[in-house]
Amino acid sequence: MAKKVRVRFAPSPTGPLHIGGVRTALFNYLFAKKHGGDFVLRIEDTDQNRYVEGAEAYIVDALEWCGMVIDEGPNTKGSAALGGSYGPYRQSERRDLYRQYALELVEKGHAYYAFDTPERLDHHRKNHEEKGKTFIYNWHNRLKLDNSLSMLPQEVEERLASGADHVIRFLTPPDQKLQLEDSIRGSIEIDTNVLDDKVLFKSDGMPTYHLANIVDDHLMDITHVIRGEEWLPSLALHHQLYAAFGWTPPTFAHLPLIMKPTGKGKLSKRDGEKGGFPVFPLSWKESQGYREAGYFPEAVVNFLALLGWNPGTEQELFSMEELIGAFGLDRVHKGGARFDPDKTKWYNHQYLQRKKTAALLPAFQEVLSAHGVPAEKQETAFLTTVVDLIKERANFVSDFWELGHYFFVSPEAYNDKAVKKQWKPDTAEHLRKVSEVLRATEPFAPEAAERAVKEYITDNGLSFGKIMGPLRLCVVGDLKGPHLFHILSLIGKEESVARIGKAMEKLA
Incomplete structure (x- = not known):
């Protein structure tokens, strides 16, 4: 029997959630719901130096605004809907757990203690840079560095007992060809000789992302890891960690980047500031979010879903339920998806009309x-x-407001171009007579007002343009807006006549 699909969205609370992170969450959510699975929120806060107050609540609020229901996650806002049997869901609350697994790797010979100081490692990096090389901590130099592989067991014990600062590094085996599979990118081959011995456990007692997320994904029964392309270089290490523990790895899928509207590179906050569009779902400090900019959550979900995925049809507008039904990793693109601010407005327009x-x-x-x-x-x-x-x-x-302010306030200014084109020497006299016609119109409804004004125009042998343009200018202040007689009827007889009089006085 196949395991129940379980996916996780695992952001770091280091600031606002970028729209690319929302898209990652959305693809996870759609995949889980398509297969009757669980959508888990896990907060990866192992880097306490970068923790930002309020970021976790922001993440939960953003997902809720987009309509993504969290099945399991940290009890961020006291909601009974959050929680679950695989918690805790903050990595900072699981720290003792990670040390246990790091030590297990050391005991099995898949990891080792490294006592190198930051200053010493920095010296090695600079030395390599001067020679035009890149410093990599791995099989070719680790026996020359300050770690347990280059020491006698007794010395290692003494260093540890003394409380010396140390990290735990993964022991990458040399001369192997790793055969990896990605649901979006297919088969990938990696030569282990080019990999470095990544730090798994830091000197501050916290794990790195690599160890923590592997342990958590395994213990939380995550079946599919759907994440951004930036994590693709870590896939080899993660597969090796699963093998070292003797665990079955989940299915991996690495999503394409969201690219900036023009030029090269991925979409950034700066692109939004330059282009005048949001890059965050909700406002954060001085940066406006999609919600505050007036976007509907359905529109945001719709355009994000089609950034890097297509349904194989011409359909562009999808409800969340339709997206769940249509979504599949097999139609996710490998290449980056170009962000189009105008298209996001188009989506919002469509939803507003609906x-x-x-x-x-x-x-x-x-x-x-x-x-x-x-x-x-x-x-x-x-x-x-x-x-x-x-x-x-x-x-x-x-x-x-821009489209209909004249329904609520009388114009204080009139479009100069329109005035020059529409206002003739005899315009004021004709408008004075039109205002008398309107004053006599009963009932003051669109059809009756239109009929009365048009009768005046034809009875006096005038062109419609001679009257209709100036009349609209008096009422609206410009040559725009919906059907003129609907405007007149809505603002009322007294206001209509008053506006004609005001315009005649100002434009005399």
């Missing part, structure tokens, strides 16, 4: 309040009609 107007009103009311629009001008039926008229042109709810 949403019911009622669902958009609370966010729009926040926008209106921020612009000083009083509560009495935010009546639900009125806002619903306004949003229905303007939302087709919007990418974000925040766009509603």
Whole structure:
């Protein structure tokens, strides 16, 4: 019987979660749910020097905002939904466990104690650099360095008993060809002679990523390790560690990088700052997140899913349920995925158009309040009609103000170009008569107002452009907006006439 699929997302709490990390979490989540498995959150906080207060809660909030339900994880926010039978889920709470496994590797002859000081290692590196070489701590020089391989057992015991600073390094066997498998990249062959003896356990009593994640993945019954391409160089060591412990390794899959919009290299915070787009799911300090920029979580999940994966069809819009059904590692690309800020806006536009107007009103009311629009001008039926008229042109709810501010406030300025084109010597006189026509119109509904104005135009042998452009300019301040008579009807007869009078006075 096949084992239950279990995947883990294992970020470090060293700051905000990059959008590339969200994509890694998403691919893990989709794969787990596709196969009826578990999505585990594990916090890899072995590097205490880089720990940032609040980062762990940020990670959990970001996953929840994106709709990724954590099956097991640290009880970060006191939620009863988090926890599980494989905990604890913070590596800092498992530190005693790792020492036990590091010592097991030493006893089995797969690891050794190294007493080299940082200053001595730095000296070796600089010495190699001066000769145009790269210093690698491995089979070709380890017997010349300060470690247990170059000492008598008694000396090793004395050094350890004295409390001398030391690390535990993996003993990489020379002259082997490792045959590795990756679900995305296929077969990979590695010559062990080019590998260094990585540190597994540090002098501060904490494990390195390599030891901790192997031990945790094994003890947590992780079946598939789906992680970023940057970990591909570590695959050889991780396979060797599984072999050294006598454990069956999980299936590995290394995801392609998310590349910057132009040029070479992976997407960075600086690219977002230069391009004016977010690279974090939620805001962090001075950096705006996708949530605060007005993106819908469904849109973010949708565009992230298609960065490095495709369904094999022309479909571009997917619900989370549809993504789960369609997702597979076999269609994940090997090459990097180019990030397109304009496409992310396109996705948000699509989701905004799909949403019911009622669902958009609370966010729009926040926008209106921020612009000083009083509560009495935010009546639900009125806002619903306004949003229905303007939302087709919007990418974000925040766009509603730019697209429809004239529904709430009278123009204080008029587009200069439009004025020069539309305002003729006789325009004011015609608009004065049009305002009289509007004042006499009952009921003041779009159809009735339109019929009355058009009758005036035809009765006086005028062109529609002669009146309609200037009338829109008076009401909106520009030659934009939805159907003019819907605007007039919504702002009301008195306001419409007042705006015509105000424009005539200002543009006289």
